[in-house]
Structures are given as structure tokens and as C-alpha cells.
Amino acid sequence: MTQLESAKKNIITPLVRSIAGKESIPASTLSKTIKQGKAVILCNNKHRLKNPCAVGFGLRTKVNANIGTSTDASGLKEELKKLNACVKYGADAVMDLSVGSCLQKIREGILKHCPIPLGTVPVYEIAVNARKNKRHFLDFGIHDILKTLEEQAKQGVDFFTIHSGVTRKSLAQIKIQPRLMGVVSRGGAILSGWIKRNNKENPFYEYFDRILDIAYAYDVTLSLGDGLRPGSIFDATDKAQIAELRILGELAQRAQSRNVQVMIEGPGHVRLNEIEKNIKLEKKLCHGAPFYVLGPLVTDIAAGYDHISSGIGAAIAASAGADFICYVTPAEHLRLPSLEDVREGVIAAKIAAHAADLVKNYKPAIEWDMNMSRARKKRDWKKQIKYSIDPERAAIFRKSSLPKESRACTMCGKYCSIKIMDESLK
Amino acid sequence: MTQLESAKKNIITPLVRSIAGKESIPASTLSKTIKQGKAVILCNNKHRLKNPCAVGFGLRTKVNANIGTSTDASGLKEELKKLNACVKYGADAVMDLSVGSCLQKIREGILKHCPIPLGTVPVYEIAVNARKNKRHFLDFGIHDILKTLEEQAKQGVDFFTIHSGVTRKSLAQIKIQPRLMGVVSRGGAILSGWIKRNNKENPFYEYFDRILDIAYAYDVTLSLGDGLRPGSIFDATDKAQIAELRILGELAQRAQSRNVQVMIEGPGHVRLNEIEKNIKLEKKLCHGAPFYVLGPLVTDIAAGYDHISSGIGAAIAASAGADFICYVTPAEHLRLPSLEDVREGVIAAKIAAHAADLVKNYKPAIEWDMNMSRARKKRDWKKQIKYSIDPERAAIFRKSSLPKESRACTMCGKYCSIKIMDESLK
Numbered sequence: 010m011t012q013l014e015s016a017k018k019n020i021i022t023p024l025v026r027s028i029a030g031k032e033s034i035p036a037s038t039l040s041k042t043i044k045q046g047k048a049v050i051l052c053n054n055k056h057r058l059k060n061p062c063a064v065g066f067g068l069r070t071k072v073n074a075n076i077g078t079s080t081d082a083s084g085l086k087e088e089l090k091k092l093n094a095c096v097k098y099g100a101d102a103v104m105d106l107s108v109g110s111c112l113q114k115i116r117e118g119i120l121k122h123c124p125i126p127l128g129t130v131p132v133y134e135i136a137v138n139a140r141k142n143k144r145h146f147l148d149f150g151i152h153d154i155l156k157t158l159e160e161q162a163k164q165g166v167d168f169f170t171i172h173s174g175v176t177r178k179s180l181a182q183i184k185i186q187p188r189l190m191g192v193v194s195r196g197g198a199i200l201s202g203w204i205k206r207n208n209k210e211n212p213f214y215e216y217f218d219r220i221l222d223i224a225y226a227y228d229v230t231l232s233l234g235d236g237l238r239p240g241s242i243f244d245a246t247d248k249a250q251i252a253e254l255r256i257l258g259e260l261a262q263r264a265q266s267r268n269v270q271v272m273i274e275g276p277g278h279v280r281l282n283e284i285e286k287n288i289k290l291e292k293k294l295c296h297g298a299p300f301y302v303l304g305p306l307v308t309d310i311a312a313g314y315d316h317i318s319s320g321i322g323a324a325i326a327a328s329a330g331a332d333f334i335c336y337v338t339p340a341e342h343l344r345l346p347s348l349e350d351v352r353e354g355v356i357a358a359k360i361a362a363h364a365a366d367l368v369k370n371y372k373p374a375i376e377w378d379m380n381m382s383r384a385r386k387k388r389d390w391k392k393q394i395k396y397s398i399d400p401e402r403a404a405i406f407r408k409s410s411l412p413k414e415s416r417a418c419t420m421c422g423k424y425c426s427i428k429i430m431d432e433s434l435k
Numbered sequence: 436m437t438q439l440e441s442a443k444k445n446i447i448t449p450l451v452r453s454i455a456g457k458e459s460i461p462a463s464t465l466s467k468t469i470k471q472g473k474a475v476i477l478c479n480n481k482h483r484l485k486n487p488c489a490v491g492f493g494l495r496t497k498v499n500a501n502i503g504t505s506t507d508a509s510g511l512k513e514e515l516k517k518l519n520a521c522v523k524y525g526a527d528a529v530m531d532l533s534v535g536s537c538l539q540k541i542r543e544g545i546l547k548h549c550p551i552p553l554g555t556v557p558v559y560e561i562a563v564n565a566r567k568n569k570r571h572f573l574d575f576g577i578h579d580i581l582k583t584l585e586e587q588a589k590q591g592v593d594f595f596t597i598h599s600g601v602t603r604k605s606l607a608q609i610k611i612q613p614r615l616m617g618v619v620s621r622g623g624a625i626l627s628g629w630i631k632r633n634n635k636e637n638p639f640y641e642y643f644d645r646i647l648d649i650a651y652a653y654d655v656t657l658s659l660g661d662g663l664r665p666g667s668i669f670d671a672t673d674k675a676q677i678a679e680l681r682i683l684g685e686l687a688q689r690a691q692s693r694n695v696q697v698m699i700e701g702p703g704h705v706r707l708n709e710i711e712k713n714i715k716l717e718k719k720l721c722h723g724a725p726f727y728v729l730g731p732l733v734t735d736i737a738a739g740y741d742h743i744s745s746g747i748g749a750a751i752a753a754s755a756g757a758d759f760i761c762y763v764t765p766a767e768h769l770r771l772p773s774l775e776d777v778r779e780g781v782i783a784a785k786i787a788a789h790a791a792d793l794v795k796n797y798k799p800a801i802e803w804d805m806n807m808s809r810a811r812k813k814r815d816w817k818k819q820i821k822y823s824i825d826p827e828r829a830a831i832f833r834k835s836s837l838p839k840e841s842r843a844c845t846m847c848g849k850y851c852s853i854k855i856m857d858e859s860l861k
Contacts, residue, residue: 079847079850080839080849081845082845108848108849109848147859190811190853192852192856193853194852195852197852198853198855202855202856241808242793243805243808280794281750281751282754308789308793309807309808309811311786311824312807312832313828314786314828317742317743317746318790321746321747321786324707325747325751328708341846342811343829343836343844343846344833344846345836345846346846347835347836357740360734360740361747363734364707364733364734364744364747367733378735378736381735382666382668385616385666385667385768386615394738397736397737397739398738398739398740399739399740402739406739406766407770410507410769410773413506413507414506418768418770418771419507419771420768420769420770420771420772421534422505422506422534423534424506424534424562424625426618426623426624427616427617429625430624430628432628433627433628433632
């Protein structure tokens with residue numbers, strides 16, 4: 010039975026119980042939210058996962074970090090270093106987006122060392138395999154799709170991004186309302202190309218029920234991808250994006266009726282004042298299914314600093330109800346992320362998620378800020394460092410510049426406001 | 436005549452004309468906004484300033500960067516390096532917040548090399564002078580205040596932060612509604628301590644008219660400081676903060692009636708969902724006077740990464756109408772900023788300001804994103820780097836990881852979505 014099926018039968022599984030404990034909520038509440046399709050648990054039932062997590066309404070906002078090789082850089086060792094950084098800095102899930110060589114081996118290596126849920130975009134492997142077999146990378150069919158999905162599910166992948174919403178109908182919208190950037194999702198571009206080349210409907214849409222069979226068997230959560238997400242703020246919330254979202258809403262209901270857990274992916278590049286509308290729209294069109302957003306980036310010009318641009322968008326999105334944030338690193342639009350890029354990306358997304366959790370009134374988040382501010386008021390530096398989002402970095406900063414007044418810092422020195430207030434109260 | 440006085444007389448000054456040109460708006464519009472007290476021009480009339488700027492409604496969102504020595508680190512050379520970084524990365528104004536030794540000399544050095552408006556918090560020098568003269572740093576009176584203001588104005592300082600709103604009345608609110616962090620503004624703490632020690636009303640409030648005399652004579656813009664800004668999200672929008680804001684609103688009108696340009700300073704640490712309310716409140720209580728915000732930081736726990744926490748808050752604040760953003764660096768709460776901290780702080784604030792300018796429908800901002808997205812669509816890497824917020828960094832990122840496919844990047848390589856779409860359209 011999948012977690013959704015159990016919840017529908019009002020069975021509280023051990024997994025629901027343990028995750029509810031970590032979230033500081035009653036297990037019955039989590040079970041009910043899963044039953045309503047408003048939360049999912051990312052945990053393949055064949056996968057012995059150390060730290061599974063739930064994503065959805067009433068829960069801590071989760072952060073995903075993307076790792077994986079490209080056709081330019083392909084080494085397991087480097088990806089495992091990145092994986093460790095993701096875990097160290099607090100990512101709740103990772104996705105292996107590899108498109109380099111030896112995909113199975115890379116995934117196996119990552120799965121072996123990964124204590125948190127692992128997601129993939131199976132169409133990447135399908136395209137890479139086609140090319141490996143001396144075919145055009147768009148020469149694949151439903152048989153290849155199901156084979157790869159089955160293999161990956163068997164390996165233990167916990168969630169799949171499936172671009173079932175890139176259909177002839179949603180793509181037609183781009184002709185009606187032309188875009189500045191066209192299709193910028195890698196999976197979305199592959200499926201658009203496939204439809205055009207093969208002159209057939211998207212097989213991930215056409216054979217959705219057969220995909221559900223596999224997802225059901227392994228309790229793999231489907232993450233319905235936004236292949237038509239905007240790649241520029243000028244394309245945000247346009248006809249193509251909304252048409253796809255409507256399709257995803259229908260497919261989400263089909264999945265749930267088959268007891269398959271499902272979440273929805275969202276933009277992308279969106280002007281700041283359109284973000285809340287985007288979240289509300291997803292919640293409405295997809296009946297409250299968990300929303301997994303990539304950013305959104307609030308400007309197109311922050312290459313080199315897109316972790317900041319996306320941190321801004323993600324904090325607003327999650328405050329408005331997005332449940333799951335995909336990190337964006339400073340490398341976005343420029344290169345495959347380095348180890349350092351991964352750290353910066355995870356931390357920026359964690360700050361955004363945490364800022365939203367304060368708005369969502371998530372108690373452990375509130376206590377964390379409370380503890381930090383109390384330590385700050387007492388000028389207790391040990392505790393201030395302990396409660397910093399990255400204690401190692403906070404300690405390095407402080408050590409790099411030790412003040413003469415040991416209980417101040419070198420910003421204000423003798424004129425530390427808290428010190429002045431303490432002394433004037435004497 | 437001050438710029439406000441000229442605007443009231445419907446005289447369009449050369450300064451208004453040149454700044455309006457840079458803002459791509461009619462000079463008559465800018466003049467009208469200044470007349471209404473909704474915009475100010477930061478430019479001391481004794482100061483030969485290369486790039487003066489205007490702050491307020493209908494204008495590009497401006498960014499201020501704080502530099503200056505502390506009692507722990509005091510060197511002009513280092514501060515000049517920081518100044519150059521501020522200018523290079525696009526700060527519109529800087530404040531010299533020095534509290535170390537040789538304040539006049541430091542300020543003179545900064546003024547000499549500073550092409551953009553310079554602000555100060557004169558009470559710092561007043562307190563430092565008291566100590567230098569072997570008195571307690573809170574042993575100063577109105578004579579000392581006016582002397583320092585006059586000296587700094589004569590030197591060419593363009594705007595003063597004046598904490599006139601820290602009064603017996605506003606401080607009393609902290610007793611009614613106690614705070615977690617108390618008073619965290621350095622100037623606010625000095626004035627609180629002064630009131631307590633001397634058992635008198637804040638001289639910056641008591642003798643406000645005499646301060647206006649000096650500001651008027653040199654057309655120094657007064658930035659009415661929020662000495663009672665929240666230093667923790669739990670203190671945000673509380674009685675003390677609002678009581679001070681009401682006082683600042685009254686003082687702003689007094690200043691304007693005396694033809695002195697004025698803006699209002701704002702928080703601080705504020706939960707994300709309270710930010711818009713804070714902006715609307717300032718605009719209401721201060722009759723549309725330009726709002727200059729420090730952050731706000733959307734969480735207390737991001738020490739080491741407070742440029743991101745404040746970037747989130749600043750983008751939301753400016754989108755809701757804040758006009759001027761004070762940067763926060765990664766060093767905030769930990770140490771005096773390094774040169775590298777200054778760069779990161781300026782860029783984060785610039786991204787926030789720019790994201791807001793897209794919301795404010797500021798045309799040059801929209802064109803910038805449009806140009807970037809067009810370059811991205813064409814996979815024109817020269818132009819993508821040119822239109823990046825920090826072209827130097829974008830070029831370094833790209834160069835560090837050159838792709839085999841010269842018109843892709845190493846993130847996606849062969850599977851670049853834009854490339855796939857281009858080829859499938861052939």
C-alpha cells in the first residue's frame with residue numbers, strides 16, 4: 010500500500026508517525042493531510058531511507074538541491090562531495106539531474122550515500138540512452154520510458170519529475186501568446202522536441218496510467234513538472250504556463266484516485282508582485298496538491314547571484330503557501346555548480362524557507378529565532394554562533410576579527426548598542 | 436535656496452533637470468514630487484558632487500552602503516577601498532559610520548574620493564569627541580551637537596541621520612510593551628542612554644529647530660533615524676516603533692515647512708508578512724516622505740548571510756513603496772565588514788532594488804531584463820555577461836567552466852533547452 014492508500018483507509022503508518030514526530034504535529038493531522046492530497050511523503054517503499062520527509066500543508070517548508078553530472082563534467086566523486094554539502098547544510102531532498110555518462114552507476118553511488126529522499130527526471134536517462142544506442146536523442150517510445158521508470162524505481166528513487174503537461178494543447182498556447190524565451194525547462198524542451206519530431210502526443214501524457222502503475226508499485230511520488238515554466242519574467246503567468254498547470258491539476262486528481270502521491274512543480278522567473286497569485290492559482294487548480302517551486306527568480310539579470318534572486322522569490326512563494334523550494338545556485342545560467350555554489354545555494358534556500366516558516370507560524374522556526382535573539386541580547390557569542398544558520402561560517406567571521414571588548418563585535422566595538430543599553434540600565 | 440524651496444517656488448533647478456534626465460522622467464515631474472515632500476535630492480549645496488541622486492516616489496530605488504571605522508579597526512586606506520567597491524558595484528550613496536579615531540580626517544578623505552552623496556550619523560562624532568575630551572561619552576549638550584553638525588555640513592556631508600524620535604514618550608512605550616532586544620540602533624542607544632543619564636529630553640528633539648537652521652543653510656537632507664527600530668522579528672511593529680514613527684511624521688512636516696528636505700528611516704528585523712504593512716504605515720504617518728529602510732531582515736538567524744535575509748526584506752519593502760535601501764553585508768552581527776563583505780552587500784541590495792523597480796514599472800529596469808533575456812535566447816554569451824549585474828563575476832564563472840558546445844553552458848551541455856528548441860524548430 011502507498012502512504013496515500015493507507016491514509017485513505019485511516020491507517021497511520023509507522024512512517025507517518027515518525028515524520029509527524031519530527032514535524033511536531035499529531036500523526037493523525039499528517040495522515041489527514043496526506044489523505045486530502047495536500048501532503049506527500051517522499052519515500053520509495055523499496056528504499057531504506059534514513060531521513061525521509063513529508064512535503065505539504067502545515068509542515069516545515071522543505072528544500073531540494075539539484076546535483077548531477079553534465080555532458081561536460083561527469084564524475085561520481087565530485088557529485089558525492091556535493092551530496093555531502095547538501096546534507097550538511099540542511100537540504101531535505103536532492104535530485105540527481107545527471108545527463109553525463111554512466112547514469113545508472115552515478116545514481117547508484119548517490120543513492121548509496123544519500124540519507125535524504127532522492128528525485129530524478131527520468132526523461133534525461135531516456136534521451137541519453139537513445140543517443141547511447143546510436144539513435145537521435147528524441148527517438149524513444151513508451152516502451153523505453155516504462156523500462157527506465159521501472160529500473161529507477163527499483164533502484165530506490167523516491168520521486169520522479171514527469172513532464173506530462175507539455176502537450177499539443179499547452180504548446181499551442183505559445184503560438185497564441187508568443188514568448189520571449191520559449192521553453193527553458195530541459196525536460197520541457199525534450200518533450201516539445203519529441204512531439205514535433207514524432208508528430209504524436211507526449212507519451213508521458215498519453216500513457217499516464219501506465220506511469221501510475223509503476224509509481225503505485227514503489228510508492229514513488231510523482232512531481233508533475235512544469236515544462237512550460239517561464240524562463241524570463243516577461244513570460245510569467247502566460248497562457249502556456251496556465252494551460253499546463255490546468256492539465257497538471259487534472260493529472261494530479263487522476264494520480265490520487267489511483268493512490269499515487271503527487272506534487273506540482275512551479276516557476277521559474279516571475280516578477281515579485283506576481284508570485285503570490287501564482288501560488289494561489291496552483292493551490293486552486295491543483296486542489297491543494299503540494300507546490301514545489303524552482304525559485305522563482307525575481308529578475309533575469311542576476312547571473313552569478315541567482316541564489317539571491319531566487320531566495321527573494323522563494324521566501325515570498327513559501328510564505329504564500331509553496332511547500333517545497335528547489336534551490337538555485339550562484340552558478341545558474343553560467344556553469345555546472347561547484348561545491349561552493351552548492352553550499353551557497355542550499356543556505357540561501359534554507360533562509361528563504363525559514364523566513365516563510367516564521368510566517369507560517371511553524372513553532373520550531375519561531376523558537377530558533379527566539380533563541381538567537383536571546384543570545385544576542387545577552388551578548389553570548391557561543392550561543393549566537395550555535396544558533397546561526399551556518400555555525401561554521403559564523404565562527405570563522407567572528408574569529409577573523411576579534412574585538413577588544415570581548416562581548417561586542419568589531420562592527421560597533423565600544424559603541425555596541427546592546428552594551429550601551431545594558432550599562433545605562435545599571 | 437534649498438531644492439525644496441526652489442520646488443515650492445516652481446523653479447526647476449539645474450540639479451533637478453540633470454537628475455530627472457538620468458531618471459528618464461520630466462524635470463517638472465521630479466520638481467513636483469520634491470515640492471510634495473515625496474522626493475529629496477541628496478546634495479549639500481557646498482559640496483561639489485559628481486553623481487548626486489534623488490530618492491523618492493516615481494524614481495529608481497536607491498541603495499546606500501555603510502562604511503566607516505570602528506574602535507577596533509581604524510584606517511582610512513581600508514575605508515577608501517570599501518568606498519571604491521561601493522561605487523564600482525553601484526551604490527547610489529554611502530554613509531560614513533566611523534566611530535574610531537581621527538573622525539574628521541577619515542571623513543575628509545572619504546569626501547575627497549566620493550563621487551556619490553555621503554551621509555553621516557553626527558551623534559557618533561559627538562559621543563567620540565566627548566570621550567576624547569575626557570568626559571563620559573554621554574556628556575554632551577546642544578552646543579556640542581550644533582558645533583558638530585555645522586562642521587560636518589561645512590565639510591560637505593549631504594545627509595544626516597538624526598535620531599530625534601527617541602524621546603521620553605517613545606521610550607516609555609518599551610515599558611508598556613517590553614521588548615526582546617530593547618534598543619539596537621547605535622544612535623538610538625546613545626540617545627536613550629543620554630536621556631537617562633541627563634534626565635532631560637533628547638536634545639535632537641528639543642532643539643530640532645536649531646538643527647533645521649543648519650540643514651537649511653547647507654541643504655543637508657535630514658534622514659530621521661529610527662532609533663527604536665526592532666532588533667528582532669519579535670519586536671517588529673510594536674508600540675515603541677510606531678510611537679517613534681508618529682513623532683518622525685510630525686518632525687518631517689516641521690522640516691518641510693522650513694524648506695528642509697527630509698526622509699524617514701525604517702526597520703530593521705521584520706517578519707516577511709509584516710513588511711508591506713510597515714511601508715504603508717510610514718507613507719501614511721509621514722505624508723509620503725521617502726522611506727529609507729535598513730533591510731528589513733526577515734529572520735534573526737542568518738548571521739553570516741544577512742545580505743540574503745535583508746535582500747529578501749528589501750525587495751519586498753521596495754516593491755511596496757520603500758524608496759531607499761540600506762545594504763546589509765554578510766558581516767552584520769559578526770564583525771566590521773571586509774572589502775568582500777561590502778561587495779556582496781552592495782550586490783544583494785542592488786538585486787533587491789532592481790527586483791522592486793521591475794514591480795514599480797521603472798522602464799530602464801524593464802529594458803535591462805529584456806536585453807538579458809534576449810541575449811539568453813540567442814545564447815549570446817558576450818551580451819549575457821554584459822547584462823549581468825556583476826559582469827566581472829559572470830565572466831569568471833563562465834571562464835572557470837567552459838563547455839564543449841560553445842553556445843551552451845556546462846550546466847546542461849548538449850541538453851541545453853534553448854539549443855534543443857532552436858534545433859527542433861529547424
